[in-house]
Amino acid sequence: MTMTRRQFLQKTLIGSAAFCRTAFSESKPLRPNIMLIIGDDMTCEDCEPYGSKQVRTPNIARLAREGMCFDRMFTTTAMCAPTRQQLYTGMYPIRNGAYPNHSKVYDGVKSLPHYLKALGYRVGLIGKKHFGPPTSFPFEIIGGKKGASDTQAIAKFVNRDREQPYCLIVCSNEPHGPWNLGDPSIYKAEELTIPPYLVDCPHTRQDLTKYYAEITYLDGQLGDCMKIVDGSGGREDTMVIFTSEQGSSFPFGAKWTCYEMGLKTAFIVRWPATIEAGSRNNALTQYVDVTPTLIEAAGDAPETIQTGRPDAHGETGFDGRSFLNVLFGQTDKHREYLYGAHTTRGIINGSACYPVRSVRDERYKYIWNPNYKTVFYNVVATKPEELLQTWKNIGKTNPTVAARARFYQHRPEVELYDLKKDPYELTNLADDPAYDKIKVRLRKELDRWMTQQGDEGNATEMKAIERQGPNRKWKPYEP
Numbered sequence: 001m002t003m004t005r006r007q008f009l010q011k012t013l014i015g016s017a018a019f020c021r022t023a024f025s026e027s028k029p030l031r032p033n034i035m036l037i038i039g040d041d042m043t044c045e046d047c048e049p050y051g052s053k054q055v056r057t058p059n060i061a062r063l064a065r066e067g068m069c070f071d072r073m074f075t076t077t078a079m080c081a082p083t084r085q086q087l088y089t090g091m092y093p094i095r096n097g098a099y100p101n102h103s104k105v106y107d108g109v110k111s112l113p114h115y116l117k118a119l120g121y122r123v124g125l126i127g128k129k130h131f132g133p134p135t136s137f138p139f140e141i142i143g144g145k146k147g148a149s150d151t152q153a154i155a156k157f158v159n160r161d162r163e164q165p166y167c168l169i170v171c172s173n174e175p176h177g178p179w180n181l182g183d184p185s186i187y188k189a190e191e192l193t194i195p196p197y198l199v200d201c202p203h204t205r206q207d208l209t210k211y212y213a214e215i216t217y218l219d220g221q222l223g224d225c226m227k228i229v230d231g232s233g234g235r236e237d238t239m240v241i242f243t244s245e246q247g248s249s250f251p252f253g254a255k256w257t258c259y260e261m262g263l264k265t266a267f268i269v270r271w272p273a274t275i276e277a278g279s280r281n282n283a284l285t286q287y288v289d290v291t292p293t294l295i296e297a298a299g300d301a302p303e304t305i306q307t308g309r310p311d312a313h314g315e316t317g318f319d320g321r322s323f324l325n326v327l328f329g330q331t332d333k334h335r336e337y338l339y340g341a342h343t344t345r346g347i348i349n350g351s352a353c354y355p356v357r358s359v360r361d362e363r364y365k366y367i368w369n370p371n372y373k374t375v376f377y378n379v380v381a382t383k384p385e386e387l388l389q390t391w392k393n394i395g396k397t398n399p400t401v402a403a404r405a406r407f408y409q410h411r412p413e414v415e416l417y418d419l420k421k422d423p424y425e426l427t428n429l430a431d432d433p434a435y436d437k438i439k440v441r442l443r444k445e446l447d448r449w450m451t452q453q454g455d456e457g458n459a460t461e462m463k464a465i466e467r468q469g470p471n472r473k474w475k476p477y478e479p
Helices: 005-027 058-066 082-088 114-117 151-159 202-232 287-298 387-395 399-409 433-453 459-462 463-469
Strands: 035-036 068-074 124-129 166-171 236-242 264-270 280-283 336-342 356-360 364-368 414-418
Touching: 035 124, 035 202, 035 287, 058 202, 058 236, 058 264, 082 114, 082 287, 114 124, 114 166, 114 287, 124 236, 151 166, 151 202, 202 387, 264 336, 336 433, 356 433, 364 433, 387 399, 414 433, 459 463
Parallel strands: 035 166, 035 236, 068 280, 124 166
Antiparallel strands: 068 264, 236 264, 336 356, 356 364, 364 414
């Protein structure tokens, strides 16, 4: 059989990857530089490589053309502090201690800078932190108030020592609210296509123009970072990663929830010497897998590492595991299940106790709301100027909109979604007996994971304030 040129290249690449993987495991020659650029409250679909035809993200698109897109990468919690601390520690939020927002990990928990510094890397961070205590995150903090826009500080760190490998985390504050950066005028509100999980109204459209403008601003920051790497002389051996973090603060956008648009994240890796340009993978992966992957790429075996915090069974290894074989193109499989955990207690205008837990497989998503008889509150649901209140006002004369707005705060105990048919989770199948076996299987897996994590549901939720530190003053929202 005659192979096409593309088939020949793919076969050669896979063979080369297998060879590199074997050589790597024996002599550890790769040790790439690493630059990880993190967005802030950006729904994964709001960029060109993940399907948007209206948000202008030329640099994210270029990174995708030059690297590999992960089509099913997820955070476990759709809030900043838990998301970042699980990313850096390789441990799920309840186990590492940073499960509410504005939280910190348990004393003694280790993170990425511990592991990479031990392997000879210099490890820096610029921009948003949202972690603690400092002893658990010994990054070299660079730059000042300009944060991720400080190209001078980023370039200085990258080019400071050509002999020593580096890892630099570039943490943007965009497109986190209040959406006051970028140029909203490039987006015409009346011309936008509104995502199906949002209610189409003038307020929604106007907010989207400001939110999209900040994504374009973030895209410019990514472009600046790529330019610095490309001009450093180390482009081929540098792993440039972009990730969008959790979803936006739009209702169902879906920060503060376990819905797909909250937990799913854009994740793109460019590593010219190793990764096939323009490739995609469909592996189920989570943020806790990132640190083990970077450790293995840097030359160590992550399965031998002690994290400083045991799980409920006394195991002290990572919750995540390396997906380096996915990057090498050797497999499109990684996990069987993905998990979600949200803590409402402790967030601004949050409910006294409203935990959410979830598990999903290749197709189905199971969500458990243990305290579903109470009302879900957060800043979006309580401030009159926020979008949800506009939806409620429209709902006074529109039952469909009223039902959508109400569902944001009043949910059933169990939700089940067929993500293949219903990717935006608009139809709850939990009461359909045809799906009973699926519900039982997923609930069993969720219970297993919660036990391993030491997660007691409502009881764990009520301890959340302890994880925010003694200086955190918080009261539950009371309407």
